[in-house]
Structure formats: structure tokens, C-alpha cells
Amino acid sequence: xxxxxxxxxxxxxxxxxxxxxxxxxxxxxxxxxxxxxxxxxxxxxxxxxxxxxxxxxxxxxxxxxxxxxxxxxxxxxxxxxxxxxxxxxxxxxxxxxxxxxxxxxxxxxxxxxxxxxxxxxxxxxxxxxxxxxxxx
Amino acid sequence: xxxxxxxxxxxxxxxxxxxxxxxxxxxxxxxxxxxxxxxxx
Numbered sequence: 001x002x003x004x005x006x007x008x009x010x011x012x013x014x015x016x017x018x019x020x021x022x023x024x025x026x027x028x029x030x031x032x033x034x035x036x037x038x039x040x041x042x043x044x045x046x047x048x049x050x051x052x053x054x055x056x057x058x059x060x061x062x063x064x065x066x067x068x069x070x071x072x073x074x075x076x077x078x079x080x081x082x083x084x085x086x087x088x089x090x091x092x093x094x095x096x097x098x099x100x101x102x103x104x105x106x107x108x109x110x111x112x113x114x115x116x117x118x119x120x121x122x123x124x125x126x127x128x129x130x131x132x133x134x135x136x
Numbered sequence: 137x138x139x140x141x142x143x144x145x146x147x148x149x150x151x152x153x154x155x156x157x158x159x160x161x162x163x164x165x166x167x168x169x170x171x172x173x174x175x176x177x
Contacts, residue, residue, distance in 0.1 A: 025159070027171065028174070057159055060144035096174055100170065105166060
């Protein structure tokens with residue numbers, strides 16, 4: 001449900017990212033079939049969703065992966081808030097956490113958020129502020 | 137300043153149609169926002 005919450009709550013801001021001139025990629029650990037179902041279920045339209053079942057990009061982005069990040073008490077508290085985004089069958093790696101990066105054409109990373117536990121998401125206001133800085 | 141490692145740029149991802157894409161191609165000409173989600177559940 002955390003992944004649903006994260007994407008559904010960011011969806012209204014996608015146009016701001018496009019207008020700022022940034023490319024957008026939403027990357028998950030499931031299969032293309034599951035990604036397509038995810039898009040359709042959440043009515044996300046043509047959001048650019050990609051799949052990395054081998055988790056190589058997650059590892060390269062230094063994102064956390066462990067049962068400890070799932071069982072963290074803070075994840076349970078976040079779960080109560082996210083319950084309206086009903087959990088479906090886990091379609092990917094349950095122990096893999098997410099994050100947000102901005103990468104410039106010169107390869108620099110001006111923004112790098114690493115989720116510490118399940119449900120630990122970057123604030124959309126922070127992401128959008130960083131998007132504007134990267135576009136400047 | 138932190139730099140994207142080659143392993144990130146060279147990562148091969150599939151789109152929803154199963155077509156492969158090199159992640160680094162996204163930021164070739166303009167900045168890219170990468171949002172990693174846990175899974176698609």
C-alpha cells in the first residue's frame with residue numbers, strides 16, 4: 001500500500017515536473033505485467049513506469065533492502081495512515097525500499113532521498129522544490 | 137557533489153510493454169527525476 005500511496009499522492013504533481021523540463025521515471029521491482037496492472041488500477045494514465053526485477057538500479061542508487069526496514073515500528077505507524085491505499089498482493093521484492101533521485105545530464109545528483117523504512121517517503125513539496133532547482 | 141555511478145546509468149529497465157531501456161538515457165539531454173517505489177502491490 002505504501003507504493004500506491006507514494007505514486008497516487010505524487011500523481012497530481014507530474015505536470016509540474018514535465019513543465020520544469022525534467023524526465024520522469026517511476027521504477028518498481030515487479031514485472032511489466034504487474035506494472036501495467038498497477039497503472040490501470042490506480043488510473044495513472046500514461047505515467048512512465050519501469051521495472052527492475054534484478055534490483056540493479058536500486059542497488060546502484062544505494063537504496064535500502066532488508067527485513068529490518070519492513071518491520072521497523074515506524075513503518076507500522078505509517079501503515080495506519082496509508083491503509084486507505086489498500087494493499088494488493090506484493091508484486092515485487094517486499095524487502096526493497098524506495099527513494100528519489102534527481103540526476104543532471106552531467107551525471108551529478110543534486111537530490112538523493114533514501115527511504116529508511118517502509119512508508120518513509122520524501123515529501124512532495126521537497127521533491128518539487130528540488131525539481132525547480134534542477135531545472136534552473 | 138555526488139555522481140551517478142555507471143551501474144545506475146547502465147541499468148536495463150523494462151517498460152510496461154516489456155521493452156528494454158537504459159536508465160542513463162533518461163538524463164542524456166535534460167535532468168531526470170527517478171522515483172523508486174517498493175513494488176507494484
